[in-house]
Amino acid sequence: MTVLAVKELSKAYGGVQAVRKVSFAVNAGELLAMIGPNGAGKTTCFNMLNGQVEPDAGSIEFEGRRLTGLAPREIWRLGVGRTFQITATFGSMSVRENVQMALLSHHRRLWSLFSLAACSYAGEADALLARVGMLEQAERPCAVLAYGDLKRVELAMALANDPRLLLMDEPTAGMAPRERSELMQLAAELARSGGIAVLFTEHDMDVVFTHADRVIVLSGGELIAEGKPAAVRADPRVREVYLGSGHA
Amino acid sequence: MTASSVLIQFLNGLASASSLFLVAAGLSLIFGVTRIVNFAHGSLFMLGMYLAVALAPELGYWASVPLAALAVAAFGALVEALVLRRLYAAPELLQLLATFALVLVVKDFTLWAWGPDDILGPRAPGLSGAVTIAGRQFPEYDLFLIVFGPAVLAALWYLMMRTRWGTLVRAATQDRDMAAALGVNQKWLFTAVFALGGLLAGLGGAVQIPREPATLFMDLQTISDAFVVVVVGGLGSIPGAFLAALLIAEIKSFCIGLGFSKITLVVEFIVMAAVLVLRPWGLLGRMPALARGAGAVEPPMRLPSRGMVGALGVLALGLALVPLVQSGYTLVLLTDVLLFALFAVSLHFIMGPGGLHSFGHAAYFGLGAYAAGLLVHKGGLPMEAALLAGPWFAALGALVFGWFCVRLSGVYLAMLTLAFAQIAWSIIFQWDQFTGGSNGLVGIWPAAWLASKSAYYYLTLAACLGAIALLWRVLYAPFGYALRAGRDSPLRADAIGIDVRGLQWAAFTLAGLFAGLAGALFAFSKGSISPEALAVTRSVDGLVMVLLGGVQTLTGPVWGAALFTWLQDAVARGIDYWRAVIGGVILLIVLAFPQGVTGFLRARFAR
Numbered sequence: 001m002t003v004l005a006v007k008e009l010s011k012a013y014g015g016v017q018a019v020r021k022v023s024f025a026v027n028a029g030e031l032l033a034m035i036g037p038n039g040a041g042k043t044t045c046f047n048m049l050n051g052q053v054e055p056d057a058g059s060i061e062f063e064g065r066r067l068t069g070l071a072p073r074e075i076w077r078l079g080v081g082r083t084f085q086i087t088a089t090f091g092s093m094s095v096r097e098n099v100q101m102a103l104l105s106h107h108r109r110l111w112s113l114f115s116l117a118a119c120s121y122a123g124e125a126d127a128l129l130a131r132v133g134m135l136e137q138a139e140r141p142c143a144v145l146a147y148g149d150l151k152r153v154e155l156a157m158a159l160a161n162d163p164r165l166l167l168m169d170e171p172t173a174g175m176a177p178r179e180r181s182e183l184m185q186l187a188a189e190l191a192r193s194g195g196i197a198v199l200f201t202e203h204d205m206d207v208v209f210t211h212a213d214r215v216i217v218l219s220g221g222e223l224i225a226e227g228k229p230a231a232v233r234a235d236p237r238v239r240e241v242y243l244g245s246g247h248a
Numbered sequence: 249m250t251a252s253s254v255l256i257q258f259l260n261g262l263a264s265a266s267s268l269f270l271v272a273a274g275l276s277l278i279f280g281v282t283r284i285v286n287f288a289h290g291s292l293f294m295l296g297m298y299l300a301v302a303l304a305p306e307l308g309y310w311a312s313v314p315l316a317a318l319a320v321a322a323f324g325a326l327v328e329a330l331v332l333r334r335l336y337a338a339p340e341l342l343q344l345l346a347t348f349a350l351v352l353v354v355k356d357f358t359l360w361a362w363g364p365d366d367i368l369g370p371r372a373p374g375l376s377g378a379v380t381i382a383g384r385q386f387p388e389y390d391l392f393l394i395v396f397g398p399a400v401l402a403a404l405w406y407l408m409m410r411t412r413w414g415t416l417v418r419a420a421t422q423d424r425d426m427a428a429a430l431g432v433n434q435k436w437l438f439t440a441v442f443a444l445g446g447l448l449a450g451l452g453g454a455v456q457i458p459r460e461p462a463t464l465f466m467d468l469q470t471i472s473d474a475f476v477v478v479v480v481g482g483l484g485s486i487p488g489a490f491l492a493a494l495l496i497a498e499i500k501s502f503c504i505g506l507g508f509s510k511i512t513l514v515v516e517f518i519v520m521a522a523v524l525v526l527r528p529w530g531l532l533g534r535m536p537a538l539a540r541g542a543g544a545v546e547p548p549m550r551l552p553s554r555g556m557v558g559a560l561g562v563l564a565l566g567l568a569l570v571p572l573v574q575s576g577y578t579l580v581l582l583t584d585v586l587l588f589a590l591f592a593v594s595l596h597f598i599m600g601p602g603g604l605h606s607f608g609h610a611a612y613f614g615l616g617a618y619a620a621g622l623l624v625h626k627g628g629l630p631m632e633a634a635l636l637a638g639p640w641f642a643a644l645g646a647l648v649f650g651w652f653c654v655r656l657s658g659v660y661l662a663m664l665t666l667a668f669a670q671i672a673w674s675i676i677f678q679w680d681q682f683t684g685g686s687n688g689l690v691g692i693w694p695a696a697w698l699a700s701k702s703a704y705y706y707l708t709l710a711a712c713l714g715a716i717a718l719l720w721r722v723l724y725a726p727f728g729y730a731l732r733a734g735r736d737s738p739l740r741a742d743a744i745g746i747d748v749r750g751l752q753w754a755a756f757t758l759a760g761l762f763a764g765l766a767g768a769l770f771a772f773s774k775g776s777i778s779p780e781a782l783a784v785t786r787s788v789d790g791l792v793m794v795l796l797g798g799v800q801t802l803t804g805p806v807w808g809a810a811l812f813t814w815l816q817d818a819v820a821r822g823i824d825y826w827r828a829v830i831g832g833v834i835l836l837i838v839l840a841f842p843q844g845v846t847g848f849l850r851a852r853f854a855r
Contacts, residue, residue, distance in 0.1 A: 050743070076745045088740035090733045092546040101733050105745040110730040111754075113722050117729040118551060141548050157744060 001028045003165050003197035004049075009058035011044050018044040020221045021058070026197040028164065031188055033208045033229075034201045036218035037241060042201045043085070045218065046169050049199070050082050051075045062165060076105075081158030082167040085201075087150040091143035095134055095153055098142055099125040102160030128156040132186060148179040155183070159190070166191070168200040172207055180204060184211040209233065217241070252382035253505060259381070261501030262494070263390035263459075266397030269493035270452030271470055272477035273404060273486050274445035280421035280484030281441045283340065284332060285659055287347040287788075290471030291354035292446050296320045296453025297462040298362050301369045304457070309372050317450035324446020328439050331835060336438075338842040340659075341605060345795045346838045348788055351467055352831030358464060360825060369457030376458075389458050396455065400448070401490050408486065417441060421484050468784055472670060476520045479663045482533020491531055495519065513674035517667040521652060524664050528656055546800045549732075551724065560803075564713055571702035579701045583708045583773050585813045587766045590712040592793035592805035594762035597719050599791075600799045601728055602755045603735030604653065607662040608669025609763055609790045611649070614782020616642035616764025617771040618676060618683060621692045626682070631695040635768050642764020643757050645672065650756035654749050669787055677779045688778030692771050708769050715762050720802055722758070731755050796837060798848070 004026040011019045019041040026032045034042055047053040049060060051072040060067040067075055076082075090098050103121040104110055129135045132152040137145065142153060151171060158166055171187065172180035188211050191198045202208050208215060208229065215232040217225040219241045225232050232238055275289045296316050303312035327350060335343045375392050378385040408414035416437055420427040428434050453466070477496055481488030496516050503512045523531065552560075567586075571579060591613055598604040620638030623629040629637065649668040656664055676683045683689065698704050722728050734741045734748035741748050771777045780786065789812065797808025815833065819826040841848040 072742045073745045073747060076743060082743050084739065084743075088737045088743070090736040090740065092548060092732055092736050093729070094548045097548060097729065101729060101741075101746070102744040104726045104730070109726050110746060110751070112726045114725055116551070116724055117726045118549075118724070120726060154740075157740075160744070 002026070003028050003063060004199065005059075005061045006049070007059045007061075009045065009048060009060065010056050011041075011048060011053065012056055017221050019048070019055075019218075022218065022221075022223045023058075024216050024223065024226065026165065026199050028195045028197050029192050030213045031191055031198045031200070031211055033212035033215045034199060034218065035203075035205075035208055035215060039220075040218040041221040042218055043169065044221075046167060046201060050080065050167055076161065079161060079163050080165045080167060081161065081163035083151065083154040083158055083169065083171055085169040085173060087147065087154055089142040089145075089150055089153055089157075091141070094139055094141055095129065095145070096122065096125050096138040098153055099128050099156050099160060102157040103128075106161040124160075125156075128159055129153075131159070131190075132156045148175045148183070151175065151183060152186075155187070162194075164196060166196055166198045168198065170201055170203065172202065172204060177206075180207055181210070187211070252384055255382050256384050256386060257501045257505035258498065259386060259390065259394065260505075261498035262397075263393040264501060265490075265493040265497035266393040266400075267452045267456045267459075268473060268477055268497055269397050269490050270400060270448045270455075271474045272481070272489040272493055273400070274448035274452075275474045276478045276481070276484055276486060276489045277417070277441055277448075278445040279478070279659075281417055281424070282332070282336065282438050283424070284336075284343045284347065285340070285662070286445070287344055287471060288327070288350035288354060288467075289445070289449055289474055290467040290469065291351050292320050292324060292449035293453040293470045293474075294358060294462070294464075294466040295323065295354060296450030297369075297457055297466060298358055298367070298453075299450070300454035300457050301367050301462050302362065304370050309370050309458075310374075313451070313454040316454040317447050320450025320453070321443045321447035324449075325439050325443040328442035331839070332442070333435065333438065334839055335842065338838075339799070341599075341791065341795055341799065342838055342842055345792060346835060348792070349831040349834035349838065351471075352827040353835075355464060355467060356825040356828035356831070360828075362462075364464065366461040366463045368461045372458045393455065393459075397490070397493075400451075401486070404486055413440070472666070472784065473516065475663055475666065476516045478530075479660065480520050480523045480530055482530030483659060485530065485532040485534075488530055488532030510678050513678065514671050517671045517674070520667045521664060521671070524656060524660060524667075525652055528660060549724070549802075564709075567709055567713075568706075571705055576701060579705045580773075581814070581817055583701075583705050584770075584817070585810050586708050586712040587769045587773070588789075588793065588813050589806045589809040590715050590769075591763055591766040591790055592797070592809040593716045593719055594759040594766065595790045596794045596799065596802075596805040597723070597762075598752075598755050598759045599794060601723055601732045601735065602752055602759075603657075604665075604752060604756060605658070605662045606653075606665040606756075606759075606787075607784075607791070608649075608665035608667070608787050609759070610782045610784075610786035611665075611669035611672045612642040612646050612760035612763035613767035613770070613786060613790075614676065614777075614779070615645045615672060615760075616767030617777045617781045618689070618767075619764070620768035621689045621771050621777050622683070624692055625689060631693070631698070631772060635772060638768035638771075639761050639764035642767065643761035646757045646760020646763075647753075650753050650760070654752040654756060666784070666787070669782060669784070673779055673782050673784075676782065683779075686779060688776055688780075689771075690776040692777065693775050694772045698772075704773060708773065711765065711769060715765055716806070719758075719762060723802065727751065727754075792834060796834070 002025045007023045008021045009019055010021055022045060036042055044053065048055045051070050055068055062078060062080060065078065090101060097118065100117065100121055103124055104117065109120065126135055126138060129138050132155050134149060134152050134156060137149060172183055175183065184207050187198055190196055212229055214227065215229050216223055217232060217238050224241065225235045225238045271289060271293050275286055278284060278286050299316035299319055300312045303315055331346055335346055372389050375388040378387050408418060416432050420432060420437060477489055477492045481492030496519060499515055499519060500512050503509065503515055570582060595606060595609045598606060616639045619641035620634045623634035623637055624631060653661055653664050677686055679685065694704055698707055730746050731751050733746055734751055738748050767781060793808040793812045794805045796811055797804030815830060819829050823829055
């Protein structure tokens with residue numbers, strides 16, 4: 001089942017065409033990797049998907065609903081979770097409270113003036129933290145966590161509203177190789193068991209070819225290849241982009 | 249207006265713009281490089297004026313101007329080396345507090361050295377006459393100023409763009425950390441920038457003496473003008489400062505020329521508010537570079553322990569017992585302490601957890617006070633009803649101003665809140681028929697059953713403790729947490745569905761409501777109100793209270809308010825130069841406890 005359908009998405013900055021007529025789809029329970037060299041348009045593409053950047057043309061549909069023109073927080077409400085390339089968490093709160101914030105938002109309790117935030121949805125928060133292996137550190141302030149652990153907290157927060165689509169921008173950047181593999185293994189399990197569609201960008205080709213079900217390749221703002229990891233790896237155009245024409 | 253009067257007003261505006269530009273350029277330079285908003289910049293301008301006036305009889309006018317400017321430059325360098333250098337790593341608000349302490353010290357120094365009366369400066373020899381332009385008399389000296397401003401702009405441009413030192417300054421303005429990493433000696437660069445900023449401010453003051461007398465009010469008046477210019481032009485942009493100085497001076501000049509002199513006080517702030525809404529980083533400014541690792545990260549909030557709740561309960565009980573053993577003066581002072589504690593807690597609510605650094609919180613204190621007073625005077629309401637209704641007018645004001653304010657952040661937000669407070673102040677100050685103008689309103693007394701000092705004390709105690717408890721409670725609720733979430737990471741907050749602006753707007757309004765309650769209580773406790781209630785100094789008092797206590801703690805603002813109110817009362821009664829003493833104490837506290845008093849105590853005893 002198609003969860004995310006992107007059609008002819010385009011964005012230019014000044015005279016530079018950052019993304020040109022990119023179309024792809026992500027299905028439920030599938031891990032789709034978006035790869036490409038630096039400047040290929042991955043981040044622009046991502047920022048259009050989550051509402052931070054308005055596309056010039058094209059459409060983004062999530063479960064049949066248009067996302068273009070919606071603010072990030074509205075897109076989240078529809079069931080799209082995301083993690084950032086550079087982690088963004090609430091430094092003055094504990095790990096559990098970070099997840100509680102996402103849960104409070106999901107249950108639309110943010111404007112409550114007189115309940116106690118620290119006692120709201122603590123059990124649900126702990127369950128989410130257990131899923132990402134962060135339960136032991138629930139009491140620690142986010143400001144003191146190791147980078148890999150922050151990534152996992154972000155994942156727990158992204159899962160708080162039962163997303164059907166997870167957008168992960170370089171989920172393993174800054175992590176040690178073993179942590180990378182563990183995190184992607186976790187994402188893959190979540191996707192398959194919960195039927196969540198996962199779209200991620202990644203520089204580490206080991207991660208991509210081990211964990212992705214399908215791969216799309218961007219270069220110069222255009223989609224140049226799409227398919228199973230093995231097929232993409234063998235694609236002469238992809239080899240040209242990554243290795244230069246001399247190696248093709 | 250005839251063509252000739254248009255021309256004369258235009259030239260007047262050009263002449264006024266020059267001095268304004270000099271001050272603003274110095275302020276902008278200092279901010280650009282050191283990221284310090286130098287509240288004392290107007291004081292440097294005032295020093296320049298007084299020094300030039302004092303030196304002119306001995307040395308002649310034309311020698312006194314550069315000498316005064318150099319003396320102020322030396323003073324600026326000294327201040328940087330002795331005080332500010334120790335605070336670069338401290339939170340920006342604390343730096344601001346330190347520069348405000350300097351304002352107090354310089355003001356009293358000026359009072360001590362030159363007395364309280366306005367001093368008229370000499371005419372400039374050689375330029376004391378007038379020329380005829382379009383059939384009207386125009387002072388020669390003003391023509392000189394019209395040329396002088398652009399000449400300084402050209403000199404600064406050369407310094408910045410064509411010298412090695414200028415390159416370093418521009419590099420540090422763009423990215424301070426990177427400049428340091430490349431081996432730029434920050435210490436000397438910062439001291440030099442402060443000296444240059446001081447030189448420009450002193451020069452701006454000195455060249456102004458043939459045009460207007462030196463007065464003790466020059467400092468705050470100049471700094472608010474300079475803030476407006478710098479913010480309109482774009483922080484850190486010298487051409488922007490020039491453009492904005494021209495714009496503001498011309499608009500003011502034409503307001504006077506058209507006979508609207510009453511709105512001149514407001515008009516510059518309206519221009520600033522309009523510019524900030526349309527171009528949030530000023531006419532020629534750029535989005536500020538992110539400061540890296542500024543200040544310590546706040547620890548997570550813990551629910552108060554039983555011991556803490558018990559201690560606060562005992563304190564409240566103790567306060568309730570005071571009228572049994574004390575009367576008269578002590579009760580009046582404690583009433584002040586209580587309502588300023590509420591004022592400080594309401595400011596902390598948006599400043600700490602909300603991250604909205606308001607420089608104009610007194611606006612809501614004053615709106616509450618005036619609304620309550622006017623409801624009694626003009627509306628004929630009984631005192632009890634006015635006390636209950638007054639704060640809602642403050643909330644309404646906060647609702648309207650807040651809508652604009654939450655669209656900005658950091659220094660720009662601080663300046664816009666200041667601008668709105670100044671607009672409110674100007675309107676109240678000038679609307680003689682309705683608000684009593686500068687005299688204010690008198691005869692606003694509590695109802696008969698609240699007339700005794702102890703009865704009014706109990707009312708204030710109940711209202712303030714209740715309101716403070718309510719605000720604290722909200723911070724433990726999802727609303728308060730979401731507010732902090734928006735401050736910690738707007739990006740993440742948005743990504744989990746938190747409407748950061750909406751929450752901030754609501755928090756701003758709520759804080760305005762409670763500041764208004766404090767103001768209404770204040771009005772009835774004094775029996776009168778004057779525009780002082782919402783002047784810049786009152787806003788700064790609030791900041792001082794919050795920062796003294798520590799912005800990262802809940803109870804801090806209460807202790808800060810108590811300490812500050814008591815200090816002000818005790819010192820002001822006993823010592824002539826009380827401002828300097830308070831300024832000195834603030835400087836000592838800031839240098840000794842960069843995290844605030846409560847923050848220090850917590851760090852000291854928590855482990």
